[in-house]
Amino acid sequence: MRHTVKTPKPLAKQGANELVGLLDASKERPPLNPSGVELRIGILLWPRFPLLSLAGLCDALRHAADIGDQSRQVRCTWTVLGVPDQPIQASCGVEIPVQQSLSSQHQFDYVAVIGGLLPFMDKVDRRYTSFLQEVAAAGTPLVGICTGSFALAQAGLLQGKVACVHPFHVNDWKKMFPTQAFATNADYLFDGDRITCAGGISIIELATELIRRHCGPDRAAKVVHQMTVSQRSSTHVTRRHALGYASTENDKLRQAIMLMEKNITTPLEIAVIARLVETSSRQLERVFMAETGASPSEFYRNSRLKYGRWLLTTSDSPVSAIAYECGFADASHFIRHFQQLYGVAPGRLRRAVLAA
Incomplete structure (x- = not known):
């Protein structure tokens, strides 16, 4: 089945409040689990954890959970687990209270571990590790965020799995887990019932993917829109907003599309992506043709042109600058391919949008 992309109207034509309203009004909604909540995440915090990882995860969930900016835990729930009356201190010094005690009777779709500074990894209460082992034995998927992958590995819960490790911690990983497989070429990795994330703003990408899977593309699109810091910044989150949120169950295709989105200005060779x-390049070609109806090269070029169209309608950058940002050697190549895809020259499209 071909993947679908939901692309909101350009913001030049549509107010931000209107867009959020349309996404909130979407009727697309997967079947609910018995609890009536679509995505339930329990969160374990290791000592000196990065506050950004917790904030990114919770903020993404709150945008998906309710309409507008009401932030009620309706369609998603998130709970900080731990030992009562023992708050956890973040690496910046802020303390976060525990909301619920550790109990295997809690029902979660995922239990997420946000790791802390490596010198403090062993200072966690032993009950945290025991709890992780209990929920893993019960079949609950585990998520390791930032050095949370280290916590899972220390607990023996990544055996036979590949972990996503931040490049900064590669040497630490090799020293501590010399036989444990890892990767650094992605923001996050799904490997069966183990999910790992490099940390930083990558948590927003992971949270959005979990929301898409459990709550639908409309909720994911709302998260991408609401958490875009600047429409003019060339970040991966911005590009997701510009290109629409691609929904596919094929992991290779999803990873390839993510690499394409991250490398718009300086396109990668398809062989490198493969x-x-x-x-292999041949297998990647088969997957793209089956799922999208286009070759990897065509899909990549069309994505760059789509990003260029978004820039045309949401910025005042000259066509030559947009061509460069979209990975074209010069404006003439960009204009020719743009006209072939959209049937109109970039300058004429911009004038039409401004006149509307």
Whole structure:
């Protein structure tokens, strides 16, 4: 089945409040689990954890959970677990209170571990590790965020799995877990019932993917829109907003599309993308044709042109600058391909949008 992309109207034509309203009004909603909540996440915090990881995860969930900016835990729930009356201190010094005690009777779709500074990894209460082992034995998927992957590995819960490790911690990982497989070429990795994330703003990408899977593309699109810091910044989150949120169950295809989105200005060769997602160019070609109806090269070029169209309608950058940002050698190549895809020259499209 081909993947679908939901692309909101350009913001030049549509107010931000209107867009959020349309996404909130979407009727697309997966079947509810018995609790009536679509996505339930329990959160374990290791000592000196990064506050950004907790904030990114919770903020993404709150945008998906309710309409507008009401932030009620309606469609998603998130709970900080731990030992009562023992708050956890973040690396910045802020203390976070525990909301619920550790109990295997809690029902969660995922239990997420946000790791802390490595010198403090062993200072966690032993009950945290025991709890992780209990919920893993019960079949609950585990998420390791930032050095949370280290916490899972220390607990023996990543055996036979590949962990996503931040490049800064690669040497630490090799020293502590010399036989444990890892990767650094992605923001996050799904490996069966183990999910790992490099940390930083990558948590927003992971949270959005979990929301898409459990709550639907409309909720994911709302998160991407609401958490875009600047529409003019060339970040991966911004590009997701510009290109629409691609929904696919094929991991290789998803990883390849993510690499394309991250490398718009300086496009990668398809052979390089295939190698990074650990497949062959021929197999990647078959997957793209089956799922999207286009070759990887065509899909990549069309994505760059789509990003260019978004820039045309949401910025006042000259066409030559947009061509460069979209990975074209010069404006003439960009204009020719743009006209072939959209049937109108970039300058004429911009004038039409401004006149509307």
